[in-house]
Amino acid sequence: MSTVIPHPTASTATEATQARIEGYNFAYLDEQTKRMIRRAILKAVAVPGYQVPFGSREMPLPYGWGTGGIQVTAAVIGPDDTLKVIDQGADDTTNAVNIRRFFAKTAGVATTDRTVDASIIQTRHRIPETPLTEDQILVYQVPIPEPLRQLEPRESETRKMHALEEYGVMHVSLYEDIAKFGRITRSYNYPVRVNGRYVMAPSPIPKFDNPKMDRMPALQLFGAGREKRIYAVPPYTEVKSLDFEDHPFEVETWEENCALCGAGDSYLDEVIVDDQGTKMYVCSDSDYCRERREAGHVGDGGPNSGGPQ
Amino acid sequence: MYVAVKGGDQAIENSQKLLAEERRGDPRVPELTLAQIREQMSLAVDRVMTEGSLYDPELAALAIKQARGDLVEAIFLLRAYRTTLPRFGIGEPIDTAAMAVRRRISATYKDLPGGQLLGASFDYTHRLLDFALAAGDERPVAEIAPEGVEPGMPHVADILNHEGLIEAEEPDADDAPVFDLTRESPRYPADRAARLQNLARGDEGWLLGLGYSTQRGYGNNHPFAGEIRVGEVAVEFAPEELGFPIEIGEITVTECQMVNQFKGSANVPPQFTRGYGLTFGHCERKAMAMALVDRALRADEFAEPIEAPAQDEEFVMAHSDNVEASGFVQHLKLPHYVDFQAELVTVRALRRKAGLAVDGPDSAVPDAAE
Structure with a gap:
């Protein structure tokens, strides 16, 4: 019996520029609002890791579904840009499809699945495996911008803690993990310190992706629409995952390789292929996987496959 | 395959x-x-x-x-x-004392200038399903009263103010900038204008529950429904090129002024205090709940202990908006399998450390409670 799971197959090259809908400004937001957001972005770039409050607008997509990232993208995108949108690393997850459709409709820009062809990449929960360049901007969708939120729910308190660089509670929380479980148990949204100053939420990317943020050549912008905050990591800025000397930061590893492309260095999704709980592992980054397969790499096809495909 | x-x-x-x-x-x-x-x-x-x-x-x-x-x-x-709508400017404050009233009731006085005016209300209906209505029954037309409502209906709070029994309402200076919740991100502590904007947009159910909680003792402030009025008010706007306000339309609003007990403090003599609610159209339940919560949020002003959820400004304001709340609660429908995979790796490692088998048939599909 075949198992059908969503995963892109053949390549989708840069799609032709689509016709823009009438009646709305380029990229939906009016120019005044874009200027306001750009000012917030400039401040965020000037103070890496600091959460800049901004007058977040109500978007025609729900809060919590990428409205912050969408507003940031709308503020930085131009007619010549090529946009890639991913969710969980893949271009074809429904929310990524929907946001790409939104920009194709309101900005008429070219869209692509290929990481290397994109000038702006909007993402939820992943950083592409292919290293990004100085010519690219990575826009993160952020649900909770405040890294201290789970430890202190009050904004009035956390703002003070950031101002005073009072990050003791965070270290205590990580230490309590070690005392209780023998290791730090945070597996995603793993806190980082930016440029030696602000503790920052990297958004719910798996900690596997944290090292990619460090000294990344691309500009990293973070938008939290519902919480009305923008923050940034400028190119080549130090981003350090919090840890202890005797418990250094480490990332997830798998014993398996990708069943499709054989990659042993990428973040893997676990797919249940039958009702016995049999698992196979495939790349979460669908573009990376496709590129490898096109280059002739082959995985073992996963369980019940009768060998490499 | x-x-x-x-x-x-x-x-x-x-x-x-x-x-x-x-x-x-x-x-x-x-x-x-x-x-x-x-x-x-x-x-x-x-x-x-x-x-x-x-x-x-x-x-x-x-x-x-x-x-x-x-x-x-x-x-x-x-x-x-x-x-997406452009903004032309800021209108003049509406004058609810000059309202063309459809309904006006006060629980604090038996009779008062302007009188009690029941208007259209569910209040004294017997909640019996009307099967005649199901059949599409024609309702009788309400008769028109022989004489009109008294013009000018002063607010109950203003009547109390003659004796100095209620705190005075000090309007902001006309040229003071008005905080706009839809253009600026909220800061805490917020001023009362920001709070009232937030409550006016806030979810009716959220405010109803919070207002109710104050009545049941979580931040009680002994309210009396000083007045509830529903009716039409003029909206005025002063274009820069004219220099004086002109009427640009009429809207229906519901206003609730709660009169709350207050014993006084070292600096303030004993007097009643106010809670305020205002909505578009006829939203009586919402306006009353809003007034209760507004008063509860003023605890700090009157040096009352802040102990209950309804008195906690950041808690109330940050969670009142149902567009925000609905979006974030429902975003859990979006795929989270990358983070879930990260949790699987962690939980398996912890179980391995605890000496539990991780590859047995029973543990192949871990509990998805997270």
Whole structure:
């Protein structure tokens, strides 16, 4: 019996520029609002890791579904840009499809699945495996911008803690993990310190992706629409995952390789292929996987496959 | 065997077609018109206008139709439209004392200038399902009173103010900038204008629950319904080139002034205090709940202990907006399998450390409680 799971197959090259809908400004937001957001972005770039409050607008997509990232993208995108949108690393997850459709409709820009062809990449929960360049901007969708939120729910308190660089509670929380479980148990949204100053939420990317943020050549912008905050990591800025000397930061590893492309260095999704709980592992980054397969790499096809495909 | 599919685009398109079909329901039943919704579902329209922060009964009716009667979804639609509208300026404050009143009741005086005016209300109906209405019964037309309502209906709070029994309401200077919740991000502590804007847009159910909690002892402040009034007020705007205000329209609003007990403190003599609620249209429950919560949030001003949820400004304001709340609660529907995979790796490692088998048939599909 075949198992059908969503995963892109053949390549989708840069799609032709689509016709823009009438009646709305380029990229939906009016120019005044874009200027306001750009000012917030400039401040965020000037103070890496600091959460800049901004007058977040109500978007025609729900809060919590990428409205912050969408507003940031709308503020930085131009007619010549090529946009890639991913969710969980893949271009074809429904929310990524929907946001790409939104920009194709309101900005008429070219869209692509290929990481290397994109000038702006909007993402939820992943950083592409292919290293990004100085010519690219990575826009993160952020649900909770405040890294201290789970430890202190009050904004009035956390703002003070950031101002005073009072990050003791965070270290205590990580230490309590070690005392209780023998290791730090945070597996995603793993806190980082930016440029030696602000503790920052990297958004719910798996900690596997944290090292990619460090000294990344691309500009990293973070938008939290519902919480009305923008923050940034400028190119080549130090981003350090919090840890202890005797418990250094480490990332997830798998014993398996990708069943499709054989990659042993990428973040893997676990797919249940039958009702016995049999698992196979495939790349979460669908573009990376496709590129490898096109280059002739082959995985073992996963369980019940009768060998490499 | 693994078969790759790529269907996000098509699936979304199909889903939206199906949604439109379900919205329409049985095509043999006549389609709702916006006029029907506006006229016969007017309290739904009023709620959508209030929490959608846009006074437009026609568009609110469209939103309700499009949202299949889901009012929170309709509020979202109206808000998203509102964001795209240009701003011409800031209107003059509305004068509710000059309201053309349809209904006005006070629980603090048996009779008062302007009188008690019951108006149209569910209050004293017997909640018996009206089977005649199901059959499409024609209702009798209400008779017109032989004489009109007394012109000029002073606020109960102003009557109390003659004796200095209630705290004075000090308006801000005319040229003081008005905080705009829809253009600026909230800062805590917030001023009362920001709080009232937040409560006016806030979810009726949220405010109702919080207001109710104050009555049951969580931040009690002994309220009396000083006055509730519903009616039409003029909206005035002073264009720069004219230099004086002109009337640009009329809106229906519901206003509630709660009169709350207060014993006084070292600096303030004993006097009553106020809680205020205001909505578009006729939203009495919301206006009353809003007034209770407004007063509860003023605890700091009167040096009252802040112990209850309804008194906690950041807690109340940060969670009152149903467009925000609905979006974030429902975003849990989005795929989270990357983070879930990260949790699987961690939980398996912890179980391995605890000496538990991780590859046995029983542990192959871990508990998805997270």
